[in-house]
Amino acid sequence: xGEISVLDSNIEHMVRMAILHIIQLGTKHGVFKVISRGxxxxxxxxxxxxxxxxxxxxxxxxxxxxxxxxxRDGRLKLNGFSYRLDVPKNHYEALLPGWVAVLEEIYRMVDxxxxxxxxxxxxxxxxxDADFWDIRMNTDFAALYREVIAKTGGIGQGSSVLDLGCxxxxxxxxxxxxxxxxxxxxVDYSPAILEIARARVEGESLPVELxxxxxxxxxxxxxxxxTVMSFIFEYLKPEDYRRVLRRALGTLRPGGxxxxxxxxxxxxxxxxxxxxxxxxxxxxxxxxxMSEVASLIADEGFDASIKRLGRSLLKVTLKP
Amino acid sequence: xxxxxxxxxxxxxxxxxxxxxxxxxxxxxSNACRNAGGRAVDTMIIDPQVxxxxxxxxxxxxxxxxxxxxxxxxxxxxxxxxxxxxxxxxVRGALVGLGNRYNGESSLVYLGLVEEVSNNGFKYYxxxxxxxKVVEYLREYYRYYRKFM
Ligand SMILES: C[S@@+](CC[C@H](N)C(=O)[O-])C[C@H]1O[C@@H](n2cnc3c(N)ncnc32)[C@H](O)[C@@H]1O
Numbered sequence: 199x200g201e202i203s204v205l206d207s208n209i210e211h212m213v214r215m216a217i218l219h220i221i222q223l224g225t226k227h228g229v230f231k232v233i234s235r236g237x238x239x240x241x242x243x244x245x246x247x248x249x250x251x252x253x254x255x256x257x258x259x260x261x262x263x264x265x266x267x268x269x270r271d272g273r274l275k276l277n278g279f280s281y282r283l284d285v286p287k288n289h290y291e292a293l294l295p296g297w298v299a300v301l302e303e304i305y306r307m308v309d310x311x312x313x314x315x316x317x318x319x320x321x322x323x324x325x326x327d328a329d330f331w332d333i334r335m336n337t338d339f340a341a342l343y344r345e346v347i348a349k350t351g352g353i354g355q356g357s358s359v360l361d362l363g364c365x366x367x368x369x370x371x372x373x374x375x376x377x378x379x380x381x382x383x384x385v386d387y388s389p390a391i392l393e394i395a396r397a398r399v400e401g402e403s404l405p406v407e408l409x410x411x412x413x414x415x416x417x418x419x420x421x422x423x424x425t426v427m428s429f430i431f432e433y434l435k436p437e438d439y440r441r442v443l444r445r446a447l448g449t450l451r452p453g454g455x456x457x458x459x460x461x462x463x464x465x466x467x468x469x470x471x472x473x474x475x476x477x478x479x480x481x482x483x484x485x486x487x488m489s490e491v492a493s494l495i496a497d498e499g500f501d502a503s504i505k506r507l508g509r510s511l512l513k514v515t516l517k518p
Numbered sequence: 519x520x521x522x523x524x525x526x527x528x529x530x531x532x533x534x535x536x537x538x539x540x541x542x543x544x545x546x547x548s549n550a551c552r553n554a555g556g557r558a559v560d561t562m563i564i565d566p567q568v569x570x571x572x573x574x575x576x577x578x579x580x581x582x583x584x585x586x587x588x589x590x591x592x593x594x595x596x597x598x599x600x601x602x603x604x605x606x607x608x609v610r611g612a613l614v615g616l617g618n619r620y621n622g623e624s625s626l627v628y629l630g631l632v633e634e635v636s637n638n639g640f641k642y643y644x645x646x647x648x649x650x651k652v653v654e655y656l657r658e659y660y661r662y663y664r665k666f667m
Contacts (some may be wrong), residue, residue: 299563300563302563303563319567321566321567325666326666327566328662328666329566329569329570329655329659329662329663330566332658332659333564333566333655390662390665390666393661393662393665393666394658394659394662396661397657397658397659397660397661397662398658
């Protein structure tokens, strides 16, 4: 099994497991019980003893998006949802343990977020909880996607790389690959994440520069051989995609490539289940669709080839 | 940071086994073992709340740093107390819990960061493999915690 399909299998499994946890939450908090009486959305919201109504509403919307619940004549109905959690024989060994442990922590946070979004057990803020994010970006799954990005983007000794929304682990990991004669520039808007990234690269004399910046304010410089956007579109509003893509492509030199990694929503059915948990981070918007990103790039008139690699990877290469 | 004089103490003939990451022994996973020194391969969950609480407690932090300096050796309580400049009863509290000062739940042994080893009727303390990882994270997060917590 190639690395890209291992990546896709793991994302697929994340989504399937998330559905299971959505069902678990609905059972635990009595949501299904109330809905089964044929209540309206308002009645469900009012009758459940969950103080954070905004999150409860988000939960109901998730149930609708997945198809566990439908709204008919103003009433919510359970519609006998069923799904399978298959692990084909040859995929077992491809499943990576690291993300399971992290997602388990996140499932647990929902119970606290149902009380209040600012509960101290909710650890999803990029600044306040940069330690949790760092741990999340340090799993075997993250090591795999970095490997895939590096291979797809040709990142190696002497490369020049711009990483948009770099997080706290990639600067060190990519910096090591690039070696002393290359350049890695990481951009991130979280000062806390960058503080951890700095602590890790300092003293290693790696060719790493880190900049605190909102990537929406990026200036095109035509400098880099590879620009990386990994798990970052999900924090952008769809109306900003076009501008960000234009600028990201504008950072490349001729022949350079932009690597986009995302659990694209058009490729993973029921992705809304995973989104529900990611939304505990206030900046999370939604996972993008591969088709919308690809067509925006085509629209922008860049002389570029767009390659869809598996279900979660896009490689856009400018003409040399 | 601390004086280098360390009483090295080999626990028993199994010390080589002890030095292996826990999950290598459990899973017999040679890949995991090979990568254990690296950053990414990891099946032991690190709880940020535990890291934060240790960061806030100077004594527990000092004990961990000292034990990590002499890792994988073990040492006895009074030696730890002398090195970290605290009295033995406080150190015992931090290690295994004691009355109300440090309740057992936040003690280093209870959290699995330090293990207590008995040998010939004496008790010795040593950083666990998990504890070693936690110390690594504490070092990396030190500045972040200072600034953002
Ligand atoms: C899920 S992490 C991914 C990190 C890294 N790219 C990786 O794949 O390991 C998202 C990162 O993007 C950063 N981020 C989100 N929105 C951003 C924006 N508009 N500008 C800059 N950084 C942003 C966050 O601070 C966080 O570090």
